[in-house]
Amino acid sequence: MGRLDGQVAVITGGASGIGAATAELFIAEGASVVIGDMQVEVGEETAGRLGEHCAFLECNVTKEEQVAALVAEATKRFGRFDCIFNNAGFGGAMGPVESISSEDWDITFDVLLKGVFYGMKYAAPVLKAQGSGSIISTASIAGLGGGVGAHLYNVAKAAVVQLTTTVANELAEQNVRVNCICPGFIATPLYAGKPLGTAGRESAERTLVKARAATVDAQPMHRMGEALDIAKAALFLASGDSEWITGHALVVDGGFRAGKPWRKQAKWLTEPHPIRLYRPDGR
Numbered sequence: 650m651g652r653l654d655g656q657v658a659v660i661t662g663g664a665s666g667i668g669a670a671t672a673e674l675f676i677a678e679g680a681s682v683v684i685g686d687m688q689v690e691v692g693e694e695t696a697g698r699l700g701e702h703c704a705f706l707e708c709n710v711t712k713e714e715q716v717a718a719l720v721a722e723a724t725k726r727f728g729r730f731d732c733i734f735n736n737a738g739f740g741g742a743m744g745p746v747e748s749i750s751s752e753d754w755d756i757t758f759d760v761l762l763k764g765v766f767y768g769m770k771y772a773a774p775v776l777k778a779q780g781s782g783s784i785i786s787t788a789s790i791a792g793l794g795g796g797v798g799a800h801l802y803n804v805a806k807a808a809v810v811q812l813t814t815t816v817a818n819e820l821a822e823q824n825v826r827v828n829c830i831c832p833g834f835i836a837t838p839l840y841a842g843k844p845l846g847t848a849g850r851e852s853a854e855r856t857l858v859k860a861r862a863a864t865v866d867a868q869p870m871h872r873m874g875e876a877l878d879i880a881k882a883a884l885f886l887a888s889g890d891s892e893w894i895t896g897h898a899l900v901v902d903g904g905f906r907a908g909k910p911w912r913k914q915a916k917w918l919t920e921p922h923p924i925r926l927y928r929p930d931g932r
């Protein structure tokens with residue numbers, strides 16, 4: 650028996666990376682999935698690979714009517730709707746603050762924040778009416794503090810965490826859970842800086858091989874994150890195992906936010922020492 654038997658989920662950004670891995674895991678656990686993505690060729694390929702319990706719909710999450718259509722497609726295609734994973738994203742505007750244009754600002758927030766808002770907006774009425782369901786969004790550890798990610802990316806992801814909290818409060822009245830996931834460094838085309846596209850696949854894979862080696866020591870756990878690590882967190886938040894969890898930002902980062910890896914800390918901290926008592930007389 651699967652943990653999502655008979656359930657139907659919508660996943661944005663489901664063509665590649667975290668979204669595609671989540672679609673695969675959800676289906677393996679008994680769900681049907683509608684994936685929405687801007688990349689049509691890759692999205693159709695992913696849906697084809699995942700079989701009859703997966704459907705693809707072209708969707709740009711910055712377009713309200715396309716997100717509405719994506720949510721409607723779940724019920725139309727598979728007869729019900731239980732979960733949305735607002736996961737589509739990109740790196741957004743990069744560089745020094747003075748180099749960022751108003752257009753860069755708009756498109757970054759349109760994709761990373763408005764896209765999530767639209768997903769919540771169209772999922773909420775259906776889930777509220779049925780009195781159950783789970784809304785999950787992909788935020789980031791970049792949304793929890795500085796030092797990782799670009800200016801606007803960090804702010805947009807922080808806003809996703811806040812939107813999760815406020816919407817969770819509202820929807821708890823109808824037994825609908827709203828949570829987000831804050832991934833650390835995950836080996837996906839986004840991290841490689843190369844949107845998948847069928848042409849870019851080999852080059853993205855080569856970059857990720859190097860990234861995995863380079864980031865082994867970036868977090869306490871001895872490896873970079875993989876899309877499946879986040880998919881497993883999404884499965885938990887979609888399933889009944891998280892039935893009393895809402896308004897939560899689940900950090901999945903191999904311990905990155907726990908600080909500098911123990912193996913790289915100064916010896917005075919990591920080696921056993923006899924306790925030194927403080928003696929006011931200096932003896």
Ligand SMILES: NC(=O)c1ccc[n+]([C@@H]2O[C@H](COP(=O)([O-])OP(=O)(O)OC[C@H]3O[C@@H](n4cnc5c(N)ncnc54)[C@H](O)[C@@H]3O)[C@@H](O)[C@H]2O)c1
Pocket residue numbers: 661662663664665666667668685686687688708709710711736737738739760764787788789790831832833834835836837838839840844845
């Ligand atoms: N990879 C990481 O290290 C990392 C870390 C923290 C958070 N994230 C977040 O994870 C999410 C998934 O990214 P990923 O790492 O799997 O990268 P990815 O590039 O493999 O997947 C992102 C998907 O989103 C789609 N997309 C982008 N803009 C879109 C739009 N406007 N409308 C619809 N689809 C759109 C892309 O086509 C792509 O298929 C993103 O929100 C990203 O910000 C990634």
